[in-house]
Amino acid sequence: MFKRFIFSLCDTIRKFFKWFEKEQLIQLTDSKKNQHFKLGKGTTWIIHPKRKSFKIGQQVDLRNYLNFVVGQSANLLIEDGVFMNNYCSINCLDSITIGSHTLFGEGVKIYDHNHLYTFKDQLNVSHKEFSTAPVYIGENCWLGSNVTVLKGVTIGANTIIGAGCVIHKNIPANSIIINQQQLVIKKQIN
Numbered sequence: 001m002f003k004r005f006i007f008s009l010c011d012t013i014r015k016f017f018k019w020f021e022k023e024q025l026i027q028l029t030d031s032k033k034n035q036h037f038k039l040g041k042g043t044t045w046i047i048h049p050k051r052k053s054f055k056i057g058q059q060v061d062l063r064n065y066l067n068f069v070v071g072q073s074a075n076l077l078i079e080d081g082v083f084m085n086n087y088c089s090i091n092c093l094d095s096i097t098i099g100s101h102t103l104f105g106e107g108v109k110i111y112d113h114n115h116l117y118t119f120k121d122q123l124n125v126s127h128k129e130f131s132t133a134p135v136y137i138g139e140n141c142w143l144g145s146n147v148t149v150l151k152g153v154t155i156g157a158n159t160i161i162g163a164g165c166v167i168h169k170n171i172p173a174n175s176i177i178i179n180q181q182q183l184v185i186k187k188q189i190n
Contacts (some may be wrong), residue, residue: 040064040086048072057082057100066090074112079139084108094132099139099157107146110135114151138173 037056042065047054051070057080064086070076071093079100086106090096093113113130117123133152137143141155144163155161156173164179171177 093130095134097136099137101139102137102141104143105145108143109148112151
């Protein structure tokens with residue numbers, strides 16, 4: 001009974017992605033061998049019908065409760081062998097490329113845009129206007145839990161980004177980046 005349920009679920013997911021491809025909402029790369037795509041539960045897809053492209057490579061594993069936004073004229077490319085753990089969010093209004101065999105820990109967030117704002121007498125943040133710049137993450141990278149990557153960043157291949165880092169400038173290939181937070185003990189309880 002359980003095997004029949006799993007087969008039925010896999011068949012439903014396969015049909016879902018065939019519909020996505022037919023409606024040209026997503027493009028899964030073709031392969032005659034070892035093509036598989038794993039998708040966990042609770043993933044949100046907000047994909048503009050006039051986006052430039054949204055491509056997912058072979059052997060991509062997407063865990064639970066992910067969020068994907070691909071806006072008008074945007075390009076999102078997830079290359080072969082990418083793994084995204086639970087609660088990751090990819091927000092693409094310009095261009096985001098995630099290189100092959102890259103791993104995302106839980107809660108990784110990628111943004112290729114910022115809200116536009118002005119400050120005269122008071123702060124005014126636009127809800128619909130953005131500044132954008134492409135994000136490129138090289139192949140064979142590991143972004144630890146709760147890493148945030150901001151617009152205009154290139155992360156070189158073979159790079160490790162430690163948990164909790166906010167990446168706002170380019171990182172060269174073959175680097176290890178850590179977050180040097182200093183914990184301050186204000187009072188010790190006896």
